[in-house]
Amino acid sequence: xxxIFTSPKGFNMKKILFPALLILMASCLRLDDLAFxxxxxxxxxxxxxxxxxxxxxxxxxxxxxxxxxxxVNFPSNDSDEKHPSHSVIYGVYIGDMxxxxxxxxxxxxxxxxxxxxxxxxxxxxxANCGGKNRFGVLMMDYLGxxxxxxxxxxxxxxxxxxxxxxxxKKMGADPGKVIIYGFSLGTxxxxxxxxxxxxxxPWKLVTESALASIDNITQESxxxxxxxxxxxxxxxxxxxxxxFVEQYYLWFHGxxxxxxxxxxxxxxxxxxxxxxxxxxxxxxxxxxEDGVPQTLGYENYLDILYKFIIRK
Amino acid sequence: xKKISYFLLLLxxxxxxxxxxxxxxxxxxxxxxxxxxxxxxxxxxxTIPAPLSSVYYGYGFDSGSTFFAGLHLTxxxxxxxxxxMGFVINLLNQKQWLPGLSVSPAVNFVLNPxxxxxxxxxxxxxxxxxxxxxxxxxxxxxxxxxFELTKLRAHSQEIDDRWFINPQIGHVFRIKTYDIGLELKFxxxxxxxxxxFVPYRSITGDYGANGLYFYITKRF
Numbered sequence: 307x308x309x310i311f312t313s314p315k316g317f318n319m320k321k322i323l324f325p326a327l328l329i330l331m332a333s334c335l336r337l338d339d340l341a342f343x344x345x346x347x348x349x350x351x352x353x354x355x356x357x358x359x360x361x362x363x364x365x366x367x368x369x370x371x372x373x374x375x376x377x378v379n380f381p382s383n384d385s386d387e388k389h390p391s392h393s394v395i396y397g398v399y400i401g402d403m404x405x406x407x408x409x410x411x412x413x414x415x416x417x418x419x420x421x422x423x424x425x426x427x428x429x430x431x432x433a434n435c436g437g438k439n440r441f442g443v444l445m446m447d448y449l450g451x452x453x454x455x456x457x458x459x460x461x462x463x464x465x466x467x468x469x470x471x472x473x474x475k476k477m478g479a480d481p482g483k484v485i486i487y488g489f490s491l492g493t494x495x496x497x498x499x500x501x502x503x504x505x506x507x508p509w510k511l512v513t514e515s516a517l518a519s520i521d522n523i524t525q526e527s528x529x530x531x532x533x534x535x536x537x538x539x540x541x542x543x544x545x546x547x548x549x550f551v552e553q554y555y556l557w558f559h560g561x562x563x564x565x566x567x568x569x570x571x572x573x574x575x576x577x578x579x580x581x582x583x584x585x586x587x588x589x590x591x592x593x594x595e596d597g598v599p600q601t602l603g604y605e606n607y608l609d610i611l612y613k614f615i616i617r618k
Numbered sequence: 619x620k621k622i623s624y625f626l627l628l629l630x631x632x633x634x635x636x637x638x639x640x641x642x643x644x645x646x647x648x649x650x651x652x653x654x655x656x657x658x659x660x661x662x663x664x665t666i667p668a669p670l671s672s673v674y675y676g677y678g679f680d681s682g683s684t685f686f687a688g689l690h691l692t693x694x695x696x697x698x699x700x701x702x703m704g705f706v707i708n709l710l711n712q713k714q715w716l717p718g719l720s721v722s723p724a725v726n727f728v729l730n731p732x733x734x735x736x737x738x739x740x741x742x743x744x745x746x747x748x749x750x751x752x753x754x755x756x757x758x759x760x761x762x763x764x765f766e767l768t769k770l771r772a773h774s775q776e777i778d779d780r781w782f783i784n785p786q787i788g789h790v791f792r793i794k795t796y797d798i799g800l801e802l803k804f805x806x807x808x809x810x811x812x813x814x815f816v817p818y819r820s821i822t823g824d825y826g827a828n829g830l831y832f833y834i835t836k837r838f
Binding site for chain 1: 693696733735737739766768772773775777782
C-alpha cells in the first residue's frame with residue numbers, strides 16, 4: 307500500500323516519516339516521576355514549628371515531648387548490587403532510643419507528598435497509640451523527599467524502607483515487635499517488604515488507602531484493558547505481593563476515597579492468604595484530608611490500632 | 619487530597635482522536651491532517667484538554683468510501699506505536715435538510731516494543747452530517763463505539779463492560795482545500811467517573827468525561 311507513504315507527486319515520505327518515528331520512539335517519555343511529589347528544598351525538619359500544609363490538624367493533647375523526637379539517618383539498603391544508591395535516608399524516631407531493643411515499633415511509610423513535616427501530625431498520632439510513647443514510631447523520607455537527597459523510584463522506595471529496618475536491626479530492635487504501616491503510595495514498600503524481606507521481616511502489616519497496582523489504577527481510569535507500561539514503568543503490584551504476606555494484617559480504606567478508590571484495597575483483601583485480618587471500610591472517609599483517622603475519630607482509630615498490635 | 623497530575627495522559631485510547639473524515643473524500647483525493655486535544659480534566663483548578671495528538675492520512679477510493687490511518691504522536695513519545703486505521707463509508711447522501719449518514723469501521727492498535735505489550739480495540743462510528751454553504755462546511759453528530767475484546771484485566775478481574783458508547787458532535791469549516799474542525803465527545807457517559815484516578819471533567823458530573831479536539835486537514 308505504497309500510496310500511504312507516497313504523495314501524489316511521488317515525493318517519498320519514508321525519508322521523513324521513519325526517522326521521525328524512530329526519534330519519537332527513542333525519546334520514550336515516562337510518567338514515573340509524577341508519582342513522587344517529594345520536596346527536597348528544605349535544609350532541616352521543623353516538625354511542630356512547620357507552617358506549611360500538613361496531612362491533618364492534631365489537637366495539642368497529642369503533642370510529643372521534644373526529648374522523644376530524634377532525627378536519624380541511615381544508608382538505603384544497597385544489597386541490590388546492580389543499582390546501588392549509596393544514599394543516605396533521613397527519618398524521625400519517636401521514642402526512647404535507649405529502649406529500641408525492647409520496644410514495639412511502628413514503621414510508618416508515608417505517602418507521596420513533600421516530606422516528614424507534612425506527615426508529622428500522623429507520626430505524633432501513632433506515638434499516642436496505647437498511650438503517649440507506648441510504642442516507638444519510625445518514619446522516613448524516601449529519596450527525593452525532605453533531606454533524603456536523590457531520585458525516587460518504586461524500587462528505591464523499597465530499598466529506603468529496607469534501610470530503615472536494617473537500621474532498627476542495628477539498633478537491636480526485634481523484628482517480632484515491628485509493625486510496618488503503609489499509607490497510600492507508602493503501601494507499596496510496606497506490602498512488598500512484609501511479603502519478602504528476609505533480613506528483617508516485620509511482625510505485622512497495616513495498610514491504609516492502598517493501591518492495588520499501577521495497572522489497576524490505569525485501567526480504572528481508561529475503562530479499557532490498557533497496560534500501564536504504555537506510559538510508566540512503575541509496577542507497585544500490591545495486589546500480587548499481598549498473597550505472600552504471612553503476617554497479621556490490619557486493613558483500612560475509606561468508602562469515599564476519591565483518590566485511590568476502595569476497589570484497589572479490596573483486591574488486596576481478595577488475595578491475602580495470611581492467618582488473620584481485620585477489615586475497616588470506613589464509611590465516608592476520603593484520602594488524606596478527611597481520611598480514615600479523622601473520620602473514625604482519633605481515639606477510635608488509635609484503639610483499633612492498639613488492639614491489633616497487642617493481639618497475640 | 620488534591621488530585622495530582624500523575625496520569626494526565628491516561629486516556630490515550632478512548633479519547634485519543636476525533637472522528638476521521640465524517641464526509642468521505644472524493645474519488646482519488648488524498649488528505650493529511652493533524653489533531654490535538656483529548657479528555658478534559660481538572661488541572662490546578664483549570665479545565666483543560668489532555669495534550670494528545672496524532673497525524674492522519676486519508677484516500678478516497680471512490681466518492682462513497684475513504685481509507686484512513688492515524689499515527690498517535692503523544693503515544694509515540696512514550697515509546698508506543700499506536701495507530702487507528704479504517705474506512706469511512708457513506709450510506710446516505712444528504713437531501714436538503716435530511717442529513718447524510720456515514721459509518722466508519724476501524725481498528726485501534728497499540729504496540730509497546732520494549733515490553734512487547736500489544737492491544738487492539740475495534741471501533742465503529744456512525745455520524746449524520748449536514749453540509750451547508752458554497753464551501754460545503756458541515757456539522758455532524760454521531761456516536762463512536764469502542765469494544766473491549768479481552769476477558770480479564772489486571773489481577774484477573776473480569777471485564778464486565780465491553781461496549782463503550784461515546785456520543786460526539788462537531789463542526790468542520792472548509793476553506794479552500796483545508797478542513798478545520800472542532801469536536802466535542804461525551805466519553806462513556808454511562809460510566810461513573812468517581813473511581814477514576816484522573817480528575818475528569820464532565821458536563822454529566824460524576825459520569826463519563828468530555829473530550830475536546832481541534833483538527834486541521836489538507837486535501838490534495
